[in-house]
Amino acid sequence: MPMATKLLPYLTPHRWRIVWALLQVLLIAGFELLKPWPLQVVIDNALGGKPFPVAVLSSSPANLLLLASIGIVVVHFGAGTLTLLHNYTAIRIGQDMVNDLRGALYAHLQRLSLAFHSRHRVGDLLYRITADSFAVQTMIMNGVLPILSALVLLVGMLVVLFPLDPVLTILALTVVPVLFALISLFNRKIVEVASDVRTTESRVYSLVQWAMSSIKLVQAFTKEEEEHRRFMGASRESLQATLRLYSWQTLYSGTVNLVIAGGTALVIFAGARAVISGTLSIGQLIVFISYLAQLYAPINQITQSWGLIAGARVGARRIFEILDTEPDLEDGTRNFPPDGAHGEVAWSGIGFRYRPDTPILEGIDLKVPAGIKIAVVGPTGAGKSTLLGLLPRFYDPSAGSVAIDGIDVREYTLRSLRNQIAMVLQPPLIFPLSVRDNIAYGRPGADDVAIEQAARLAQIDDLIASLPAGYDTLLGESGASLSEGEKQRITIARALLRDAPILILDEPTSALDVTTEALVMAGIEGLTAGRTTFIIAHRLSTVRRCDRIVVLRGGVIVEQGTLTELLCRDGFFAEYYRTQFAPQEDRAGQLKVVV
Numbered sequence: 001m002p003m004a005t006k007l008l009p010y011l012t013p014h015r016w017r018i019v020w021a022l023l024q025v026l027l028i029a030g031f032e033l034l035k036p037w038p039l040q041v042v043i044d045n046a047l048g049g050k051p052f053p054v055a056v057l058s059s060s061p062a063n064l065l066l067l068a069s070i071g072i073v074v075v076h077f078g079a080g081t082l083t084l085l086h087n088y089t090a091i092r093i094g095q096d097m098v099n100d101l102r103g104a105l106y107a108h109l110q111r112l113s114l115a116f117h118s119r120h121r122v123g124d125l126l127y128r129i130t131a132d133s134f135a136v137q138t139m140i141m142n143g144v145l146p147i148l149s150a151l152v153l154l155v156g157m158l159v160v161l162f163p164l165d166p167v168l169t170i171l172a173l174t175v176v177p178v179l180f181a182l183i184s185l186f187n188r189k190i191v192e193v194a195s196d197v198r199t200t201e202s203r204v205y206s207l208v209q210w211a212m213s214s215i216k217l218v219q220a221f222t223k224e225e226e227e228h229r230r231f232m233g234a235s236r237e238s239l240q241a242t243l244r245l246y247s248w249q250t251l252y253s254g255t256v257n258l259v260i261a262g263g264t265a266l267v268i269f270a271g272a273r274a275v276i277s278g279t280l281s282i283g284q285l286i287v288f289i290s291y292l293a294q295l296y297a298p299i300n301q302i303t304q305s306w307g308l309i310a311g312a313r314v315g316a317r318r319i320f321e322i323l324d325t326e327p328d329l330e331d332g333t334r335n336f337p338p339d340g341a342h343g344e345v346a347w348s349g350i351g352f353r354y355r356p357d358t359p360i361l362e363g364i365d366l367k368v369p370a371g372i373k374i375a376v377v378g379p380t381g382a383g384k385s386t387l388l389g390l391l392p393r394f395y396d397p398s399a400g401s402v403a404i405d406g407i408d409v410r411e412y413t414l415r416s417l418r419n420q421i422a423m424v425l426q427p428p429l430i431f432p433l434s435v436r437d438n439i440a441y442g443r444p445g446a447d448d449v450a451i452e453q454a455a456r457l458a459q460i461d462d463l464i465a466s467l468p469a470g471y472d473t474l475l476g477e478s479g480a481s482l483s484e485g486e487k488q489r490i491t492i493a494r495a496l497l498r499d500a501p502i503l504i505l506d507e508p509t510s511a512l513d514v515t516t517e518a519l520v521m522a523g524i525e526g527l528t529a530g531r532t533t534f535i536i537a538h539r540l541s542t543v544r545r546c547d548r549i550v551v552l553r554g555g556v557i558v559e560q561g562t563l564t565e566l567l568c569r570d571g572f573f574a575e576y577y578r579t580q581f582a583p584q585e586d587r588a589g590q591l592k593v594v595v
């Protein structure tokens, strides 16, 4: 679809303002056409003695001079005021479009799946939302509207100039085909360089975003200088691209001016010869030349705007690249009953790969009755998070299906599906909101009693009480900072409050000491009763609390059963237990499991 068609839906809401802007364009053109008139009155009537066509008080030269002087001020004042108004209207249209486009882009990005997000750099997306979106404003304010107003002015000028002197007018227009040739010659280069500018600039954004979010790592490994060098390298590259763009734009603009100067020289040369041969008066030549500047102004404007549009098109293209990305998760139509899912979950014949050449999960068949607690264990990278991520449809499987209560999760609407699931994710994420809003994130409008109850179960209520403003204390970037264990407990409280029939807990207590963990797990236990719960577990104490254990290794379920069954089988889990879990037991000073 061409860019103009894509932009149309963003233009239509502002159609009346656009009509108003076009009306202003006509009025400004009218004033521009009037600009050389006072000069003609001075030369022809006041100085040249030609009778003034309209009867004024007295057509004495002094009166006519006064009239012409007032005329100059009035015409310029009118044109100036209208231009001011027009600029404001154009900026307003451009800004509104930027706002709408940004909103659409942000909403679309939030809908795109994690698979999309894992392929894109955050810095690049940031650049598209913050900077590329301004391209539409450039296109409207410095492109389309100036071109339209220039076209109107151009037609007006031609209507005035032709009767004045057709030959000189045609001579003046000989520059137009040359300018068209310049446009097509330069545009391709400008688009190419503008594209480099945006790519390199977005790389700078990505580097800053990455370095700032990994600042601890950078400082721990004393990599500040290397990161600084990397940043300066990217920044220089972007600067060079920007310089190249400016150079091409300046060269273009200079060449356009030169061609226009050539046109002016041609007209002056031919006009002066006509004066010498007596076919043209000096007054007529002066008026024609002063109109000529006004004829070239819109031609120049159209050519220059074309160059700006060429650069801005690149930004608009980058925005539509994202907007045109179809959400790879097609939404279903079914809704769960109002009292929620029953909670039976089944993975059947699941195969999954993030990249076409690397299978992550293979041949997974797992049926989980409603209301039981499953521990998912296995080495890092075995595919535990991926397996559970298929349930809320963070990704869709490459083969097979996942079903809740016997129905494929793809048939449900994403909203209804995800409302059935509460999650504690790794790493624990805290928003720059108050403690209360952080806990109630998954259930806005929850009352204080419920929020405090969730905090109590997650063993975080005492800490909240000690914060300066209690539940109203601001957390995150600009507020109180919490330890990993405290953040973890906030996220547990958040999941508990969500009150969903299915719980997914990704190593929910990994950052807690043994005593706190026992207390938190006791809190979670009260809630998990009757809910289907999946816990990615790295601690034996957690595994022990589960009804069933599923062991993953290299993307395949190698064993499943109760703790006793698996230890008796003396297979992979038993070995894993001996190397991974038993030392934990020793450290905790507790007795080993007696089988």
Ligand code: ADP
Pocket: 118, 354, 355, 360, 378, 379, 380, 381, 382, 383, 384, 385, 386, 387
């Ligand atoms: P676990 O939870 O058992 O540690 P994961 O499910 O997180 O394992 O990861 C399984 C495998 O998939 C790992 O090899 C990991 O590198 C890979 N992986 C995880 N997320 C992505 C992703 N977004 N893109 C590509 N590969 C991924």
